[in-house]
Amino acid sequence: MAGKSASELQKDLLEMKRRPVEGIMDRQARGYTDAQIKLIADYLAAHSGVAAATTDH
Numbered sequence: 001m002a003g004k005s006a007s008e009l010q011k012d013l014l015e016m017k018r019r020p021v022e023g024i025m026d027r028q029a030r031g032y033t034d035a036q037i038k039l040i041a042d043y044l045a046a047h048s049g050v051a052a053a054t055t056d057h
Helices: 006-018 024-029 034-046
Strands: none
Touching: 006 024, 006 034
16 A cells, blocks of 8 residues: 555455455445545555645545
8 A cells, every 4th residue: 555646545445345245345345435535545545755635535
């Protein structure tokens, strides 16, 4: 996840939420709304040295 933009992280987390459960991250992602996932992605990107990007999701 390090070095990814907010939009990349959001896309990855939304994919984890919607795909069949393959591991712990898929289970965790299901516990959040799409809006919460965007906030998480923005936070992670801001703390990884990559600026947050806006998305339409």
